Amino acid sequence: MAFCLPGAGLYSAMVIYPLLTALVYGFFAWEGTTRGPFVGVGNYLEVLTRYPISSELGAALLHNVLFFVGTMAIQNTIGLGLALILHRNPRGKRFFQTLFSMPFLISPLIVGYLWSLLLSPTFGPVNAALKAVSLESWAQPWLGEPDLALPVLILVNAWQWIGGPLLIFGAALGGIPQSLEEAAQIDGARPWTLFWRIRFPLLMPAVGVITVLTFIGCFNVFDLVYALGGTSGGPGGSMDVLGLLYYRTAFRGGSNAIGESSAVAMLMFVLIFGVALLLERLLRRREVQL
Amino acid sequence: MTAAASVPPARIQPVRRPSTARSVGVQLLLCAYAVVAFGPILLVLIGSFRSNSDLLGQPIGLPGSAGLTNYARAWQTASLSTYFLNSALVSVASVALCVGLASMLAYGLSRWRFRGGAVLAAYVIAGLMIPAKLGLLPVFYMFESAGLIDSRLGLVLLYAAGGIPFSVFVLMGFLRGVPPELEEAALIDGANEWRIFRSVVLPLMRPAVAAVTVFQFAPIWNDFFYPLVLIRSDEKYTIPVGLTRFIGEYAADRGALFAGLVLALAPLVLVFVFATKQIVAGLTAGIGR
Numbered sequence: 205m206a207f208c209l210p211g212a213g214l215y216s217a218m219v220i221y222p223l224l225t226a227l228v229y230g231f232f233a234w235e236g237t238t239r240g241p242f243v244g245v246g247n248y249l250e251v252l253t254r255y256p257i258s259s260e261l262g263a264a265l266l267h268n269v270l271f272f273v274g275t276m277a278i279q280n281t282i283g284l285g286l287a288l289i290l291h292r293n294p295r296g297k298r299f300f301q302t303l304f305s306m307p308f309l310i311s312p313l314i315v316g317y318l319w320s321l322l323l324s325p326t327f328g329p330v331n332a333a334l335k336a337v338s339l340e341s342w343a344q345p346w347l348g349e350p351d352l353a354l355p356v357l358i359l360v361n362a363w364q365w366i367g368g369p370l371l372i373f374g375a376a377l378g379g380i381p382q383s384l385e386e387a388a389q390i391d392g393a394r395p396w397t398l399f400w401r402i403r404f405p406l407l408m409p410a411v412g413v414i415t416v417l418t419f420i421g422c423f424n425v426f427d428l429v430y431a432l433g434g435t436s437g438g439p440g441g442s443m444d445v446l447g448l449l450y451y452r453t454a455f456r457g458g459s460n461a462i463g464e465s466s467a468v469a470m471l472m473f474v475l476i477f478g479v480a481l482l483l484e485r486l487l488r489r490r491e492v493q494l
Numbered sequence: 495m496t497a498a499a500s501v502p503p504a505r506i507q508p509v510r511r512p513s514t515a516r517s518v519g520v521q522l523l524l525c526a527y528a529v530v531a532f533g534p535i536l537l538v539l540i541g542s543f544r545s546n547s548d549l550l551g552q553p554i555g556l557p558g559s560a561g562l563t564n565y566a567r568a569w570q571t572a573s574l575s576t577y578f579l580n581s582a583l584v585s586v587a588s589v590a591l592c593v594g595l596a597s598m599l600a601y602g603l604s605r606w607r608f609r610g611g612a613v614l615a616a617y618v619i620a621g622l623m624i625p626a627k628l629g630l631l632p633v634f635y636m637f638e639s640a641g642l643i644d645s646r647l648g649l650v651l652l653y654a655a656g657g658i659p660f661s662v663f664v665l666m667g668f669l670r671g672v673p674p675e676l677e678e679a680a681l682i683d684g685a686n687e688w689r690i691f692r693s694v695v696l697p698l699m700r701p702a703v704a705a706v707t708v709f710q711f712a713p714i715w716n717d718f719f720y721p722l723v724l725i726r727s728d729e730k731y732t733i734p735v736g737l738t739r740f741i742g743e744y745a746a747d748r749g750a751l752f753a754g755l756v757l758a759l760a761p762l763v764l765v766f767v768f769a770t771k772q773i774v775a776g777l778t779a780g781i782g783r
Contacts, residue, residue, distance in 0.1 A: 207602030207691065211595035211658055212614060218655030219621055222629030222636065229632065237635070286527060293520050300524050304531045309766050310759045311716030313734050317741055318538055318755055327748065329537050332553035366531070424625055427718045427734070447627075454631045455723065462631060469628040476625050 223473070230466035235459055247460070247467035257453070257464065261471075263441060264449045267354060271445065272422035274358035275365070280414065282362070283369025284407075288399075290370075291377045301374065305367025312364065316431020319360045323347055347432055350442040357432060357443050364428075365421070369414050376410040377403065412487030416480060423476045426451070446472050541752035549748045564753035572744060574757055576729055577736030581715055584646050584732055588653035589710045593703055595654065596661035601695050603662070604669045605677065615666070621659030627719055634723060644726040652720055657710045664709075668702035669695075708769045712762055733758050 230247050233240035251257050286304060290297045307315065323330050323346040331343040346356050380403060388402050426447035429437060435452060437444030450472060454465035541549060542564050543557035568574050603615045633652065634643070642648030676698070680690045696703075718734035725731060731739065737758050744750050 207598045207606070207687070208614060211599030211662070212618060214595060214651065214655045215618060215621065215658045218633070218652050219624065219626045219629065219658075222632035223624070223626070225632035225636075226629055282527070286524075289520055289524065293517065293524075296524075300528065303528050306532055306535060309763050310535075311712075311718075311734065311762070313716065313718045313737070314755055314759050317737065317751075318534060321541075321748070321751060321755075322534055322537060327550055327553055329541075329553040336554070363530070363534075420623070420625075424627070426627075427716075430718070431738075450628070451719075451723075465631055469631070473625060473628050477623060480623050 226466045226469050229462050230470050232463055233460060234462040237462070243463070247463040248471070250460075251453075251464050251467050251471075260441070260444065260449055261446075261468070264437075264444045264446045267437075267443060268423050268425070268445050270354060271358055271361065271425065272419060274355070275361050275422055276415065276418055278358065278362035279366050279418070280369050280411070283366050284373050286366075287370050287373035287377060290374060301367075301370065304370055307364045308367035310364070311427070312425075313427040313431050315360065315364050316428045319356075320347060320432055323356070348439055350438075350440045353433065353438040353442045357429065357438075360432070361422075361425075361428060365418070368417065372410045372414055373407060376407050380406050408487075412483075415487065416483050419483060420476065420480055423472070423479075538752050538755050542749065542756045544749060544752075546747060546749045549752075564749035565757065567747065567750045568740070568744075568754040568757060572740045572750065572754065573728070574733070574736065574740065574754055577731050577733045578757075580646065580730060580736075581732040584649050584653070585711055585715045587646075587650045588657070588714050589707055591650060591654035592657040592661055592710055593707055596658050596706070597665055597696060597699060597703060598691065599658065600662045600665035600669060601691055601699075604666050605674065605695075615662075618659055618662050622663060624659075626656050630719070630723060637724060643724060644730060646725075646730055648724055649720060649732075652724075653714045653717070657714070661706045661710065664706050665699060665702050668699060672698055708765065711765060715762060 231242060231244060233243045233246065251261060286300075290300060310318070322328055325331060325343075325345040325348065328346075330346070334340065334343045344352060347353055384402055384406075385398060388398050393401065424447060425445055429443050429445050429448055432438065433443045435448060435456075437448050446468075450465060450468050453468055454461060457465055537554070540555075540557050543561070544555065545558055545563075548555060548558045599618065603611060603618075637643050637645075637648050640648075642651075676694050677690050680694050685693070716734060717732075718738070721732050721735045722738075725735060728736075728739070737754060740754055741751060744754070
């Protein structure tokens with residue numbers, strides 16, 4: 205079909221072909237930009253076992269997982285809480301929704317720079333505010349402390365994306381038929397029971413959507429970490445993530461940069477694509493049961 | 495305003511009515527989170543109107559006498575104006591190309607039956623879940639041999655291609671709800687495929703095309719990863735890369751940094767404020783079954 209050719213062609217050339225090429229690149233040893241012998245899974249073994257890249261890979265993966273779990277926990281608890289409050293007190297609902305979702309509109313890179321200015325140790329407003337309420341001992345070099353950097357990164361990320369769960373949960377709560385809630389209330393259900401027995405199960409599809417979106421977002425993260433911690437991922441690499449590791453291996457790596465970074469890319473691809481598919485299946489099955 | 499509280503409930507209310515103390519508590523909670531969500535943005539906005547000595551002496555304070563001088567420094571001396579122009583050029587061209595190709599593709603896939611059509615649709619839609627950026631290194635070498643490194647055209651091609659799966663997904667969903675009678679009538683009147691597409695289908699698709707345009711614009715405007723690697727000369731930088739350079743060079747000029755951040759985040763906020771309707775329509779078009 206003539207109508208399909210240009211679009212499908214461009215998509216194939218710019219999205220699919222490069223990924224297939226990366227798959228092929230990963231099976232060869234490289235000397236700079238010259239392709240060497242076929243090494244099978246050699247590059248994969250190399251990045252999984254050779255120090256330091258093997259330990260960087262493990263650390264980056266761990267940080268991605270913590271980043272995902274932390275973001276989910278914080279943004280969903282606060283997002284659902286706020287959505288419930290707004291559901292029960294609709295006065296000013298639109299206004300608060302807009303205000304709470306504001307950070308959503310800013311690009312992650314700018315969010316990163318914004319917070320690195322606000323959190324800067326000596327001239328940052330955050331530490332100044334702590335000083336003003338005489339909590340000086342709480343003032344910290346937030347992004348310079350290896351133990352603090354990752355939690356701060358998670359908080360900043362949750363701050364940015366809270367609008368997602370807020371709006372999705374809000375819409376889901378609005379979609380629950382009032383008759384169900386009233387029936388439960390007439391049967392004598394307490395608010396707590398009402399939430400866990402009626403609302404929560406009906407919110408599961410929303411949880412599914414949020415989980416998949418957050419997973420994809422968290423494992424593709426690059427800009428935010430770059431802005432908060434630079435290419436090496438903050439103090440001692442405490443915020444290093446797979447995206448940064450791929451970038452460093454590909455463009456600052458050794459002579460076999462092409463082979464090794466392609467292996468890293470394919471491992472990430474399988475992880476992200478595979479888990480996203482799996483999550484979708486799992487949550488869809490769950491949905492049918494309800 | 496206590497009038498609302500004294501009016502008797504019009505219909506059966508939940509048994510437990512919230513007490514006044516509780517509703518004050520709720521309002522306080524909402525306002526507290528409003529400060530958390532909006533405060534940081536407000537701090538940057540205020541900071542952009544304060545002079546550097548104010549900012550260093552008192553990190554938190556009211557807008558001072560700096561006026562627009564911070565903005566002038568950021569816009570001209572730090573050449574944010576150039577980056578703006580590049581971003582606008584690249585985003586508009588990418589979105590136009592993407593939406594054009596995607597509407598043709600969506601039309602072909604949903605209106606013409608041909609062998610492999612379903613497979614082709616699945617192949618394109620699968621792109622929604624593919625982390626395309628992992629192909630960056632091959633793209634780099636491909637562009638190097640094609641002379642597309644340090645070229646805005648290269649970026650446009652990449653962005654347009656990357657936006658195709660999402661656009662096709664939304665447009666196909668929309669076309670499913672449009673009855674084909676009009677097109678059949680045009681066919682009987684002797685219009686050819688291209689004519690039907692241009693004069694009948696494209697005008698029908700306008701709401702979905704608007705939604706897709708708004709949705710594609712933001713990620714392209716914000717993208718940092720591709721230009722970081724593929725663009726080399728300063729005068730071709732888009733805003734995210736330019737901003738990164740700017741942050742590095744002007745680290746001591748905090749007033750200009752705040753102003754630069756405001757300038758960088760303003761366009762998208764404006765687009766969203768004016769296009770909320772399209773966004774909502776686009777969301778429902780994508781989610782609708």
